[in-house]
Amino acid sequence: MVKNIENVRNIEKLKETFSNVTKEISKVIVGQEEVIEQVLIAILCDANALLESYPGLGKTTMVKTISSVLDLKFSRIQNTPDLMPSDIIGTYVIEEDKGKKMFRFQKGPIFANIILADEINRATPKTQSALLEAMQEKQVTVGNQTFPLEAPFFVLATQNPIDMEGTYPLPEAQVDRFLLKILVAYPKFDDEMEIINRFTKEEAVREVKSLLSKESLVLLQQLTRQVPIADDIKKRALEVVAKTRTAKDLIEYGASPRASIGLILAAKAKALLNGRKYVSAKDIEDMAYPVLRHRIILNFKAERDGKTADDVIKELLKN
Amino acid sequence: MDRIKSLFIEVKGEMLKVAFINSFLDAIMVFLIAYFVISFFNIRLLYIILMPGVFAMVFFFISMSLNIKRMRLKQMEDANPQVKEMLRTAHDNMSQDNIMMAALFEELKGKMKTVSTGNLMDSRRIIVRVISAVALVFLIVFVSAISIDLEKIDIPFDKLRFMIPGKEEIFAEGSLAELAFNETEVIYGDASVAKLGNDQIDLNMNPSLSKIDFTQVSEAEDEALRQGGVVQEIGANPDAFSSQKLLDDAEQAANYTQRIKDI
Structure with a gap:
């Protein structure tokens, strides 16, 4: 009962916690509150999001900042037509140990907590499906061995609404696997003024504190369903x-x-x-x-x- | 969750209180209106109080039962929009027992402290009821003070007269003007009752009641003259039985009849 009361008190503090998270992210990201909120929603739902925006709107910076604040391992995959599935999920490499040669699995960038799959529609359908399988199953299979992905696992894929030449648009069945499609709009005038003030100064962009741990994020994902x-x-x-x-x-x-x-x-x-x-x-x-x-x-x-x-x-x- | 169930029982209790207060106020209004209307008629005081009381009681029970039937969670939600979705969610998820529900219950409990019978009451409606009741009381006092009796008032609209209790039978057919004066049935009642027929009736008169002792009259005149006073007529006046008197009376009666006809 005491533990229950304590838990209830912690839930009362949740709003404050999320407010602090948003404030911390806004130290780097100017405006885009709605986008940040939707990304956090996708993370809380333990699901993935598709981000559609024009280049240069700070998607990578945003995701990096979010991963820092949430104390999550971040990796970025720049999709290109020649990107192979093994480049994402990893591959077996031969390793020699005390004169004995053996295969060792070299983990790919997918083994992180937050993945930014930039311009997913530039990858071939084969690579796309490898990534989407990892998104759905939260595990990757190489050969006959399955490797579970560390929780929380979240993929934020981006696609460019213009310059569609030479792209492989995601099939409807695969798009359906993304919980949210988040649209990133151009910043407002005042926000853009703040952006240029922040990023053109001599001093570097301020570092952000991590406010949540992986464990607490997993707990929050469970709470979301409750x-x-x-x-x-x-x-x-x-x-x-x-x-x-x-x-x-x-x-x-x-x-x-x-x-x-x-x-x-x-x-x-x-x-x-x-x-x-x-x-x-x-x-x-x-x-x-x-x-x-x-x-x-x-x-x-x-x-x-x-x-x-x-x-x-x-x-x-x-x- | 039992705690949430008990909270909803509490909410229902509050709604029941509101239903009672509303019905009670409405019943008071019904009582006053009925009392006001009945006080215009010359009815015994006991009925003046008893009849509106019965009306009000019947109205109260009907209104109360209707209010209870209409009593829904929506009423509570509409009256307290700040707890609307919270209350509905708690109601629909009563069977769940987890931290979020416990947190929701705690918050709901806190908010429900601010939700009292007062929040559910329609203050505007109550104010209208109270003002109307006060106005009616003043009217009743006023009417009682000037003693209005509808039965004694000459209502120009003849058709309205049948509305007066006890006059329905007389004025049920046609207006007063349509009734011929010689329609004795209306004026004197059923003609058959008065019809005597050919049956012989024996009338016995006691002579001692009608016999006039002229000797006594003369003595009285003499006595009065002896005392020097004015002669007073003690006995019957012989002129009263004269034919002239009868003619005068007949003429007067004819004139009176004519005047009534002219009216």
């Missing part, structure tokens, strides 16, 4: 997902049940991140955009009308 949700809010989430399948005047292919799971989980994580112990209807509405935008395929009519996935989701939420 956040209670009311039945009518759950129904609302399912209705929104179901509408993507029935709104044939706008959508050609709707979202899968994985989207329903993702929407509820993301809403739970958002609630926890905001220090709430319950999911609100607004959480569902807010998370519907990043959860559904990459899971629906607009029909010709909607595209001809110049509608984006977000416009369609907005319409679905209105009805």
Whole structure:
């Protein structure tokens, strides 16, 4: 009972903890609060996110900073068409020990806690699938040996919406594995002014403190799933997902049940991140955009009308 | 979780209190309105109090049962938007027993301290009820002071008269103007009751009650003259039985009848 009370008190402090994490990240990253929040949501859900932005918007810096604040091992994979799966997951190398030759597994960059897979659509489908398998299974298999990946494991893949020549767009089935598709917009004028002030000075960008340990992050991931949700809010989430399948005047292919799971989980994580112990209807509405935008395929009519996935989701939420 | 269940029982208790207060106020209003209306009629005091009391009691029980039927968690949520989603979530996840639910319960418990019967009450509605009740009480006192009796008031609209209790039978058919004066049935009641038929009736009169002792009258006149006073007519006036008197009376009666007809 005493332990339970102590745990409850710790939960009360969660909002403050997350607020401190955000503050610490903002020491390096200017603005982009929504993006940071969505990345943290994906981490809390123990899921992966697809980041879509133009080059030079600070994705790598952001992910690096987040990994430092969360005390996580970070690695970056720059995807290119000649990148092989073994370059990511690792390979067996021959090693000689006391005159005896033996194979030793050389771990690839996938063996980290946070992976930034830059421009994932530039890798070949073979390499993409190797990465996506690791994302899904949280383990890699080389030959006949399976290597589990250390928890927490989180992949943040990026893709460039322009310059699509020579790319291998992710198939729908693989895109579906990303919990969120996060859009990074250009910074606001004032934010950009702050960015140039920070990064053009002589002194280096301030170092950030790590505020959470791996263990506490795993515990937070467990807590996220425990956040209670009311039945009518759950129904609302399912209705929104179901509408993507029935709104044939706008959508050609709707979202899968994985989207329903993702929407509820993301809403739970958002609630926890905001220090709430319950999911609100607004959480569902807010998370519907990043959860559904990459899971629906607009029909010709909607595209001809110049509608984006977000416009369609907005319409679905209105009805 | 038992603690959450007990919290919801507490919430229901609060809602029950609110239902009671609302029904009670409404019943008071019904009582006062009924009392006000009934006080216009000349009815025994016991009924004036008893009838509105019965109305109010019946209304109270009906209103209370309807309020209890309508009593839903939504009412509580609408009255306390700050706990709306929290309350609903706790209700739907009562069976779960984990840290998050315990934390939710703790927070809910804290917030529920601020949620009392007062939050559930519609203050505007209560104010309207109280003001109306006070106004009605003043009206009742005023009406009692000037002793208005609807039955004594000459209502110009004849059709309204049937509304007066006890007058329905008389004024049920047609207006007063339509009734001919000679419709004796209306004025004197059922004609058959008054019909005597051909049966012989024996009337016995006691002569001692009608016999006039003229001797005594004369003596009285004499006595008065002896005393020098004015002669007073003690006995019956012989003129009263004269034909002239009868004619005058008949003429007066005819005039009276004519006047009533003219009205």
